[in-house]
Amino acid sequence: MDAERADTALDRWEQRAELPLFYASLVFLAAYSVRILAHGVDRVWREIALAMMLLMWLVFLTDFVVRLRLSGRRLHRFLRTHWLDALVLLLPLLRPLRLVKLYTTLQRRRDQPVLSLYARVIVYAGLGAVLLGWAGALAVYHTERTAPGATILTFGDAVWWVCETLTTVGYGDVTPVTAWGRIIAVGLMICGLALLGAVTGSFSSWLIQVFTREDERRPPEDRRPPGASS
Amino acid sequence: MDAERADTALDRWEQRAELPLFYASLVFLAAYSVRILAHGVDRVWREIALAMMLLMWLVFLTDFVVRLRLSGRRLHRFLRTHWLDALVLLLPLLRPLRLVKLYTTLQRRRDQPVLSLYARVIVYAGLGAVLLGWAGALAVYHTERTAPGATILTFGDAVWWVCETLTTVGYGDVTPVTAWGRIIAVGLMICGLALLGAVTGSFSSWLIQVFTREDERRPPEDRRPPGASS
Amino acid sequence: MDAERADTALDRWEQRAELPLFYASLVFLAAYSVRILAHGVDRVWREIALAMMLLMWLVFLTDFVVRLRLSGRRLHRFLRTHWLDALVLLLPLLRPLRLVKLYTTLQRRRDQPVLSLYARVIVYAGLGAVLLGWAGALAVYHTERTAPGATILTFGDAVWWVCETLTTVGYGDVTPVTAWGRIIAVGLMICGLALLGAVTGSFSSWLIQVFTREDERRPPEDRRPPGASS
Amino acid sequence: MDAERADTALDRWEQRAELPLFYASLVFLAAYSVRILAHGVDRVWREIALAMMLLMWLVFLTDFVVRLRLSGRRLHRFLRTHWLDALVLLLPLLRPLRLVKLYTTLQRRRDQPVLSLYARVIVYAGLGAVLLGWAGALAVYHTERTAPGATILTFGDAVWWVCETLTTVGYGDVTPVTAWGRIIAVGLMICGLALLGAVTGSFSSWLIQVFTREDERRPPEDRRPPGASS
Structure with missing residues (x-):
């Protein structure tokens, strides 16, 4: 150090x-x-x-x-x-x-x-996911647009596909069919999982922090340690 | 402060x-x-x-x-x-x-x-997810109902779609096909992911808390620190 | 207390x-x-x-x-x-x-x-998920078996559907089509998410614990605090 | 000990x-x-x-x-x-x-x-997921290749299916249809969920650690405790 x-x-x-x-x-x-x-x-x-x-x-x-x-x-x-x-x-x-x-x-x-620790992680990871998703949508659109049997035909489809992939919902109404499209998709899934995991994990930690602080703001005679009563 | x-x-x-x-x-x-x-x-x-x-x-x-x-x-x-x-x-x-x-x-x-810290986070985030889902189901139903080629035809379909979207299961048996329906869907996915991540994260923390407390309730001569034996 | x-x-x-x-x-x-x-x-x-x-x-x-x-x-x-x-x-x-x-x-x-804290949470939540899944498979099979247009036709289909639902994979090759089947499915998704979230969260914490203990087992002259070197 | x-x-x-x-x-x-x-x-x-x-x-x-x-x-x-x-x-x-x-x-x-604690957990769990996925792709390919009505026809399909299964995206464009293929799939889902949960959990913890360290690197007169300002 x-x-x-x-x-x-x-x-x-x-x-x-x-x-x-x-x-x-x-x-x-x-x-x-x-x-x-x-x-x-x-x-x-x-x-x-x-x-x-x-x-x-x-x-x-x-x-x-x-x-x-x-x-x-x-x-x-x-x-x-x-x-x-x-x-x-x-x-x-x-x-x-x-x-x-x-x-x-x-x-x-x-x-x-400056923003709090969790807020910065959420903003960083969330912005990273957006940029990754934008780049992924461009790349997949470029690859799939002219492929035979493709379901991703417009850039709107590509963006929709990126959103359902990054959130791991995966309806399957539009999916890549070419080899390169699938390779980009796998990269997107792995990075997206990690980034969105960081976002939801930090959001969860931040929510618990907000609730803990709310407990601490009460007048002391009224305060109970968190979790003392369940 | x-x-x-x-x-x-x-x-x-x-x-x-x-x-x-x-x-x-x-x-x-x-x-x-x-x-x-x-x-x-x-x-x-x-x-x-x-x-x-x-x-x-x-x-x-x-x-x-x-x-x-x-x-x-x-x-x-x-x-x-x-x-x-x-x-x-x-x-x-x-x-x-x-x-x-x-x-x-x-x-x-x-x-x-009052409820314990984790219970309040679960109730808050869970109730938020329910209200968000209800509003999302109404909005998507309104948008998709009359669209050509739509699969979300009844309000029941819309509710079912919201449930499989928020939990990220995403079977894909019913999906939005209009641009506005998909925009609402993306908003729902992102908020739903964060809220349900908070719910499952808090549930997990709470379960670990319950088990830790169970350890502490044992008579001292019988107690071992958690994790000491694996 | x-x-x-x-x-x-x-x-x-x-x-x-x-x-x-x-x-x-x-x-x-x-x-x-x-x-x-x-x-x-x-x-x-x-x-x-x-x-x-x-x-x-x-x-x-x-x-x-x-x-x-x-x-x-x-x-x-x-x-x-x-x-x-x-x-x-x-x-x-x-x-x-x-x-x-x-x-x-x-x-x-x-x-x-006895088992360590995380192992017990994993076993409890995992066993709960198995029992919930078994009961859910039985209930959905009972509801869907005779419905028109159903895709869940055998008990094997029902078990396969429960597995892909609880893990939130959701291929959509078999899905419930009746109202009751979908209501059971939603209950299964919510409980399953919470239970499996507890399982994976505890597994993750346990893995980190194992690695931390491995660090502590090293002879002291060779030991560095975890995370000191990245 | x-x-x-x-x-x-x-x-x-x-x-x-x-x-x-x-x-x-x-x-x-x-x-x-x-x-x-x-x-x-x-x-x-x-x-x-x-x-x-x-x-x-x-x-x-x-x-x-x-x-x-x-x-x-x-x-x-x-x-x-x-x-x-x-x-x-x-x-x-x-x-x-x-x-x-x-x-x-x-x-x-x-x-x-050596690598930091979280980095080692990520590498271990991530490498475990890759090996598990490779073995699963081989086994499912072997089982499904000749089954009637199969959608997994090439090894490339099997690898694509493993990726969308381990990340729980689950488009459903390729799915196992035989009993053995589904049994392997369930094993893959459960292990994959746990391993990838460990990866994303550790990544999230590591990201928070990186941001915390960044806070600590500031000169003291400029430093604020993390989270003090939100």
Whole structure:
């Protein structure tokens, strides 16, 4: 733990890069959506979208390398404490997750209270599930749209399929039929399960916390320890 | 925490308004059900139901404004501690949740023991799931009933669909086919997952508590710490 | 808690009644199964089964009343500490749950170690889920067998349906189509969710406990606090 | 607990047998896969695979007996502390689980940090789910492939079915129709639920741990206790 002291140069870089990187991630997400969804329009738009995606990814890579250098650590040790950054580099669609960090940074700079522990886990994991689901819907739509015997025919179907998959409801009215569609589906199920498990687990813990605090707010002569009477 | 001292005026208002507001919420729920389910009968009943809903919502709004004023705080800070009241104002169908608070208040006034922590979470979250499910069944029934190719044809189908959705079983024998039906379904899945996760999580914690207490009830010479022997 | 001292007379009754009541519960379960499954054979067997069920239920009622009297408490207070007994009286199919208590009693009498806390929760909740599922399969099979358009046609189908329902997988290849079948299904889903949630939650806690203990078993110079290195 | 002192002879055996046993388990898994999947090729390969499976199982049995002897305990007490070894003997497909132990042993020998508690539970339970799923896919494929009316026709279908079953999504586009296929499915559902419950539970706990640590890393003048502000 003693190796985790705040490096001043690294901190300054992170503070300055925060907002530009956030806008870059929005551009990346929009470009990816355009590339997949605009299959009916002029081909040039899709090429522009691809170019934007590569450009933004180079921005993310540059940021990662700069931070690795500024930290003065070796890659192996840097990854141990910055696993989220590396994950975001590999799956840039998760980039907007940093939105939450941005909010936390801004609130702290203004000396305002940040969200509670459970609320932050819920927001992080929930936002992660939304972004994962959006990317999954795009990818599955791209794969299944033209497959013979497919049931996922519109992007709306793909979004509906993602929602019933991530919540593990799984009606089966629309399902992927191609091999690649199913591989994406399995990845989505596993990540979705973990993320939504974190969301519901934290919600449950938070609800119990709220009720416990309500108990503590009562005047002492009226208070009983939680669970004393059942 | 020091800002949360009981304001006397606010407390008095809350105690007096408790029962009337509870009856108002029952009227609201009944009016909404009449509005959706009574599509075969005279149109005038549905208009009366709509009028009742608006009236009851005005009652809830008045109560919210009065309490905001009595608290002497600004909206931003008031919302932080009274998030449940604001939620109930937006989704008045959740209003009967206050039934549990009413029970707690009554029990405490009579100096009788209240439910344990986990039991209250289970009752709150479970009742929330029931009300959410009822409202969802009404809304989906209203949307799907006349859609071409729909499988949700009766209100019984809608209730059955809500049950298999909230528990994430999802047989898929009845599913929404319209865009609005699916949007309602997604909202239902997400809220239902969180609420039922809280219910099962609390049930599990409560069961472990019961077993731990059983261990502690044994005579000391016979007692072993939990988990000491496996 | 001070009211819960062991009453000697009650204790003696419970120790003596344990084994006979356990056999009675097995007879009850068998009689119920015979009543539902033996629809092809002579009618007289089903009548005998019904008679056995009533007789066994009277035995359970007698035991409950005797224990209520021996405890010297009023019904209200007795229920608070003996909720499991009352539940078992209403749903006698859950009776074999006492098997675990029997095992605990026997192990303790022989001065042998009992199962750990989580193991007992898993066994209790898991056994409860099995019994609930068995009873649910019988009831749904009875309701659906002769319904028009039914997909649950054999008892094997009913058991398969119960398994996919309790685990919330819900393929939808066999589903109840009658109103009563669906009502039983909803009851099964809710109870099953809670019980299996308790099983998986306890399994998870137990696994973490096992791993924590493994950490503690290491020689001290080699030990690191759990989680210190990620 | 005092009976669990490290036996030197047993320790030495375990250290020496670790790597050979790991390779043996890989051979076993490969042989089982060959036996099931190679139904189109020459019969002799499947006989060789069966022979390899029996041979490897004898290796596992020998290891178990040697360790039982070296421990100097009776079978009953040995099982209590080595339950994982006994389970692995009965279900040799779970053998590669020891891979994690191997990693832990190697890391500790090199004085490098091991994975945190939650990470190890996730890896163990996740790897167990993968192996269980692989074995289940093989077994169900073997059973269903030639059944009339089957929907699981290729090994790819079987793997897809296992994924949607273990995550409890259950679309129902492919389902087992034979009695044996359904029995394997039920076993898979129950074990899968428990293992994936452990994975998502640990992931959730680990995420909360990560966020808590992030709170603690802030400079003290800026730090607020988690949850203080909601």
